Amino acid sequence: MGRFRPIKQFRVSEEVLSQLKESILLGKFKSGEKLPSERELTEEFQVSRGVVREAIRALEITGFVILRQGPTGGAYVTDLSFDRVGDAFLDLFLSNKLSIPELADVRYFIEPETARLAALNAGEEDKKRLVEAQEAELLPVNETSARIIQFQKVHYIIAEACHNHFYEAIAKSMLRLTFKVVEAVDPDHEALHLPGEHNRVIAAVIGADPEAAKGEMQTHLKKFCKSLIAMETAYRQKSIGGRT
Numbered sequence: 285m286g287r288f289r290p291i292k293q294f295r296v297s298e299e300v301l302s303q304l305k306e307s308i309l310l311g312k313f314k315s316g317e318k319l320p321s322e323r324e325l326t327e328e329f330q331v332s333r334g335v336v337r338e339a340i341r342a343l344e345i346t347g348f349v350i351l352r353q354g355p356t357g358g359a360y361v362t363d364l365s366f367d368r369v370g371d372a373f374l375d376l377f378l379s380n381k382l383s384i385p386e387l388a389d390v391r392y393f394i395e396p397e398t399a400r401l402a403a404l405n406a407g408e409e410d411k412k413r414l415v416e417a418q419e420a421e422l423l424p425v426n427e428t429s430a431r432i433i434q435f436q437k438v439h440y441i442i443a444e445a446c447h448n449h450f451y452e453a454i455a456k457s458m459l460r461l462t463f464k465v466v467e468a469v470d471p472d473h474e475a476l477h478l479p480g481e482h483n484r485v486i487a488a489v490i491g492a493d494p495e496a497a498k499g500e501m502q503t504h505l506k507k508f509c510k511s512l513i514a515m516e517t518a519y520r521q522k523s524i525g526g527r528t
């Protein structure tokens with residue numbers, strides 16, 4: 285028996301990858317936040333830019349981050365905490381085993397309940413985040429994916445504020461599928477979702493009025509889900525076109 289443990293020749297990028305994953309899983313980088321830039325990571329880890337790139341790419345493939353282009357681009361942390369559930373749904377959806385009307389039905393069923401629970405359970409921090417997200421909806425955004433993120437934010441916060449992890453996981457999975465559909469179809473966003481459409485839901489949650497929160501979310505989703513269902517044909521055509 286030797287005096288030392290042999291040093292494993294791990295690939296450096298795997299070590300970088302595992303540290304980044306750990307930071308995400310421990311919540312040091314939260315969903316929707318941007319990871320430090322390639323340059324910053326290169327300096328902090330003291331590795332080459334290629335190694336950092338490889339690790340980020342692996343994070344993207346495993347669904348920990350999404351990469352966005354443009355001036356505010358970078359690696360954005362996805363919503364992972366409970367979200368392996370969502371990956372299974374996404375696979376079924378992409379292989380046409382779940383339809384958009386089915387997705388809309390589940391959202392219409394689940395989210396009024398998450399809103400009701402949020403009105404009962406939201407803490408001060410949740411309420412603060414809702415107000416911030418409400419204000420952020422008014423900021424001009426051109427890029428499709430950024431716009432979807434902007435409008436989904438309130439739905440995500442309500443899912444978290446309901447303080448039931450199963451509801452949260454289901455609601456977030458449905459939001460991710462919705463993101464895929466809307467991103468692929470890239471419809472007329474003005475018609476789909478306007479700033480301020482969440483105001484009544486937010487007011488009811490902040491005002492701790494569970495029945496109003498439920499009702500307002502139903503009203504909001506009735507309109508939104510109708511538009512979502514109308515995207516089915518366009519989505520299937522685009523996704524088939526994109527994959528063959």
Ligand SMILES: [Zn+2]
Nearest residue numbers: 435439477482
């Ligand atoms: Zn909405």
